[in-house]
Amino acid sequence: MSSPKVRVRFAPSPTGGLHLGGVRTALFNYLFAKQNDGDFVLRIEDTDQTRFVEGAEQYIMDCLAWCGITPDEGPHTGGHYAPYRQSERKSIYREYAEKLVAQGHAYYAFDTPEELDAKRKEIPNFQYGQFYRSEMRNSTSLKTAEVEHLLDQGTPHVIRIKVPADETVRFHDLIRGNVVFETNQVDDKVLLKADGMPTYHLAVVVDDYLMKITHAFRGEEWLPSAPVHILLWKYLGWAADMPHWAHLPLILKPDGHGKLSKRDGARFGFPVYAMDWLDNKTGELTPGFRELGFLPEAFLNLLAMLGWNPGGDQEIFSLDELVEKFSVERINKAGAKFDYEKAKWYNAEWIKKVDAKRLLPEAKTILEAKGIAVADDEKLLKVLTLVKDRCILLTDIYQQAGYFFETPKEYDLNAVKPKWSDTKTDFFGSLINQFKEVPSFEAMQLEIDFKYLCEETGFKIGDVMLPFRIMLVGGKFGPHVFDIAELLGREETIARIEKALVAFGS
RNA sequence: GGCCCGUUCGUCUAGGGGUUAGGACGUUAGAUUUUCAUUCUAGAAACAGGGGUUCGAUUCCCCUACGGGCUACCA
Numbered sequence: 001m002s003s004p005k006v007r008v009r010f011a012p013s014p015t016g017g018l019h020l021g022g023v024r025t026a027l028f029n030y031l032f033a034k035q036n037d038g039d040f041v042l043r044i045e046d047t048d049q050t051r052f053v054e055g056a057e058q059y060i061m062d063c064l065a066w067c068g069i070t071p072d073e074g075p076h077t078g079g080h081y082a083p084y085r086q087s088e089r090k091s092i093y094r095e096y097a098e099k100l101v102a103q104g105h106a107y108y109a110f111d112t113p114e115e116l117d118a119k120r121k122e123i124p125n126f127q128y129g130q131f132y133r134s135e136m137r138n139s140t141s142l143k144t145a146e147v148e149h150l151l152d153q154g155t156p157h158v159i160r161i162k163v164p165a166d167e168t169v170r171f172h173d174l175i176r177g178n179v180v181f182e183t184n185q186v187d188d189k190v191l192l193k194a195d196g197m198p199t200y201h202l203a204v205v206v207d208d209y210l211m212k213i214t215h216a217f218r219g220e221e222w223l224p225s226a227p228v229h230i231l232l233w234k235y236l237g238w239a240a241d242m243p244h245w246a247h248l249p250l251i252l253k254p255d256g257h258g259k260l261s262k263r264d265g266a267r268f269g270f271p272v273y274a275m276d277w278l279d280n281k282t283g284e285l286t287p288g289f290r291e292l293g294f295l296p297e298a299f300l301n302l303l304a305m306l307g308w309n310p311g312g313d314q315e316i317f318s319l320d321e322l323v324e325k326f327s328v329e330r331i332n333k334a335g336a337k338f339d340y341e342k343a344k345w346y347n348a349e350w351i352k353k354v355d356a357k358r359l360l361p362e363a364k365t366i367l368e369a370k371g372i373a374v375a376d377d378e379k380l381l382k383v384l385t386l387v388k389d390r391c392i393l394l395t396d397i398y399q400q401a402g403y404f405f406e407t408p409k410e411y412d413l414n415a416v417k418p419k420w421s422d423t424k425t426d427f428f429g430s431l432i433n434q435f436k437e438v439p440s441f442e443a444m445q446l447e448i449d450f451k452y453l454c455e456e457t458g459f460k461i462g463d464v465m466l467p468f469r470i471m472l473v474g475g476k477f478g479p480h481v482f483d484i485a486e487l488l489g490r491e492e493t494i495a496r497i498e499k500a501l502v503a504f505g506s
Numbered sequence: 507g508g509c510c511c512g513u514u515c516g517u518c519u520a521g522g523g524g525u526u527a528g529g530a531c532g533u534u535a536g537a538u539u540u541u542c543a544u545u546c547u548a549g550a551a552a553c554a555g556g557g558g559u560u561c562g563a564u565u566c567c568c569c570u571a572c573g574g575g576c577u578a579c580c581a
Binding site: 012013015045048109116125157158160176179180181187189190192193194197199200204219221222223224225226247250254256257259302313332334335342343345346387389390392400415460461462463465469473475476478479480 | 509517576577
């Protein structure tokens with residue numbers, strides 16, 4: 001019998017922005033699926049109605065689309081296993097929970113939140129499980145008649161798994177090897193909440209089964225609850241179909257204290273979310289990698305290298321290469337601290353690597369945001385070719401390319417004024433005349449003429465080169481001056497010299 | 507506290523019973539670029555500690571320490 005088609009899922013909760021770790025989980029799922037000609041499923045885990053955030057689901061879709069790892073099935077795409085939102089699957093879960101109760105693997109519990117709180121205060125290290133189960137109000141401790149009465153009255157209740165005593169749960173993790181838990185340490189997790197919604201624990205098992213998921217990649221934070229899931233797979237009679245587990249190492253804060261969270265962005269000065277996230281309630285904007293100027297290629301690349309590597313010296317990988325080279329065996333066990341400096345390096349490498357044409361849409365957006373409307377794509381393309389290697393973030397395009405489309409508003413006068421003189425004014429006057437007559441306005445020719453004029457007037461090239469740059473650019477940066485002049489064209493170059501002469505002379 | 511997972515330069519990591527422990531980011535120094543960035547060259551920088559096993563452990567085993575995760579009618 002051949003093994004079933006590989007199917008993986010990315011199952012986020014729509015509770016806000018999608019952070020780094022989430023995208024990496026999605027990426028690893030995607031890589032594994034595509035490498036094995038499998039399906040990548042998006043499932044929205046919106047079973048907690050108190051944490052549901054409007055717009056978060058669309059945001060997640062947009063993030064995946066931006067990254068280029070779009071799901072084969074999902075709430076927007078559809079698929080054979082729809083619906084893909086757990087809230088829309090609500091009616092499915094009760095049946096399985098009740099089945100577990102009937103089999104004695106789960107039970108009704110009537111404890112109120114207040115009662116649970118009290119118990120937790122009273123008993124240190126309280127666990128709702130075999131040791132205290134009998135002290136609580138549930139169908140294992142109450143008389144059958146009383147349970148029926150409570151049920152008939154519609155008393156709010158949950159269904160909890162009945163974790164057995166003195167058993168050992170063993171399972172194989174693709175990343176960690178054999179993992180062992182003693183059931184005595186596992187508590188009776190709630191499976192079905194009082195509002196009729198399943199908890200993650202029930203929903204993930206039922207849906208993974210129903211959706212024929214073969215491999216489950218998720219964060220390491222889920223490792224402690226894995227025994228509950230394993231038990232559920234067994235009790236539901238689906239053990240043979242249980243997916244292979246792979247618990248991914250966490251992405252940690254740069255200072256190594258805890259897993260990376262949304263708040264760390266502001267604290268360390270880097271983005272944590274994939275894209276800008278606007279909290280409609282507080283109006284708070286959490287910046288994203290996309291808006292800060294990251295290329296999705298770079299974002300994915302750096303994420304992939306956080307916890308995985310193919311073994312060689314190569315560090316730059318396209319998505320296709322990642323799909324080809326990815327292997328679960330080479331995922332690390334230890335958590336990785338996020339390093340923003342290295343993240344920026346990946347981005348700079350990708351900007352260099354990518355064709356200028358690829359940058360066109362982003363460049364236009366960035367320039368337009370600064371009030372520069374680019375009509376001439378050809379010119380922008382030439383400009384980008386000239387300056388893209390000098391950009392670390394896409395947003396650097398404004399500084400590096402803006403002056404090609406806009407006369408400098410300010411000049412770095414400190415770099416010129418102290419050494420300015422009337423003779424320099426004369427020099428540039430002559431330069432204007434020369435530029436007016438140059439037959440073809442090309443960088444090479446301009447440079448030759450410029451140098452010739454220097455010789456003629458007795459200026460050292462260095463003395464007039466920098467002022468010339470500042471006239472055209474505004475500051476001490478940018479590619480070769482004569483390349484800039486050529487692109488600016490005769491008219492604009494001369495206009496800028498004339499304008500700057502006024503500023504420098506005053 | 508309990509349980510689980512982990513531990514190679516500051517960071518991401520390669521390696522693996524005998525190696526000058528390799529690469530990358532960052533950092534330092536120099537070269538190039540008559541601006542800045544790039545680029546190039548060189549340098550500093552690591553096997554958490556203690557016990558075993560072994561002729562030999564950074565590598566295998568155990569313990570300790572440290573780090574992380576979980577411990578909700580959140581995921």
